Amino acid sequence: xxxxxxxxxxxxxxxxxxxxxxxxxxxxxxxxxxxxxxxxxxxxxxxxxxxxxxxxxxxxxxxxxxxxxxxxxxxxxxxxxxxxxxxxxxxxxxxxxxxxxxxxxxxxxxxxxxxxxxxxxxxxxxxxxxxxxxxxxxxxxxxxxxxxxxxxxxxxxxxxxxxxxxxxxxxxxxxxxxxxxxxxxxxxxxxxxxxxxxxxxxxxxxxxxxxxxxxxxxxxxxxxxxxxxxxxx
Numbered sequence: 439x440x441x442x443x444x445x446x447x448x449x450x451x452x453x454x455x456x457x458x459x460x461x462x463x464x465x466x467x468x469x470x471x472x473x474x475x476x477x478x479x480x481x482x483x484x485x486x487x488x489x490x491x492x493x494x495x496x497x498x499x500x501x502x503x504x505x506x507x508x509x510x511x512x513x514x515x516x517x518x519x520x521x522x523x524x525x526x527x528x529x530x531x532x533x534x535x536x537x538x539x540x541x542x543x544x545x546x547x548x549x550x551x552x553x554x555x556x557x558x559x560x561x562x563x564x565x566x567x568x569x570x571x572x573x574x575x576x577x578x579x580x581x582x583x584x585x586x587x588x589x590x591x592x593x594x595x596x597x598x599x600x601x602x603x604x605x606x607x608x609x610x611x612x613x614x615x616x617x618x619x620x621x622x623x624x625x626x627x628x629x630x631x632x633x634x635x636x637x638x639x640x641x642x643x644x645x646x647x648x649x650x651x652x653x654x655x656x657x658x659x660x661x662x663x664x665x666x667x668x669x670x671x
Contacts, residue, residue, distance in 0.1 A: 529607025587663025
């Protein structure tokens with residue numbers, strides 16, 4: 439069925455991603471201490487981009503070229519050759535989770551140099567360490583999204599489904615708040631023809647808006663902080 443509210447091609451609106459030779463996005467991770475910057479992963483490469491909060495125009499920053507993800511020592515040592523999803527560790531601005539296949543790792547980034555170091559001896563199996571995901575039938579993770587207006591809550595996407603969970607910032611123990619099918623519960627994604635989600639990126643300067651990537655396309659949505667209903671913007 440054709441989308442009732444078609445998405446936009448990444449190639450038409452994201453010059454930094456296109457310049458890197460990426461036709462789609464596998465994962466997005468926040469750059470610690472820089473709310474207008476993100477790491478964008480595709481295949482075995484990544485870039486660091488800046489999105490101007492006023493104009494929402496994007497540009498590559500840092501090395502300004504696509505780099506091999508093996509330049510991340512934690513990713514290399516974990517044996518990860520691609521990144522499926524990433525997210526900030528709740529309560530830890532300088533730490534990230536990276537998901538690859540059925541495993542994940544936790545790393546720490548220096549706030550000044552952005553060099554990465556392992557937090558522990560991972561990687562670990564997702565099923566053994568994330569009971570909410572295991573109970574929901576998620577052996578891998580496709581994408582993550584912070585829940586606007588709800589600190590330490592996250593949407594985690596896998597295939598055609600998602601789960602919303604809260605992660606305690608002290609213990610990092612997660613509890614499930616909701617789960618369901620993407621097309622049945624996300625009107626904006628259904629209207630765009632998105633049955634799966636590849637990556638999500640917060641819109642700089644808009645704490646209730648998110649870019650959602652699927653395949654070679656994306657949309658920008660707004661999530662009401664009270665009702666959590668999504669609308670296109």
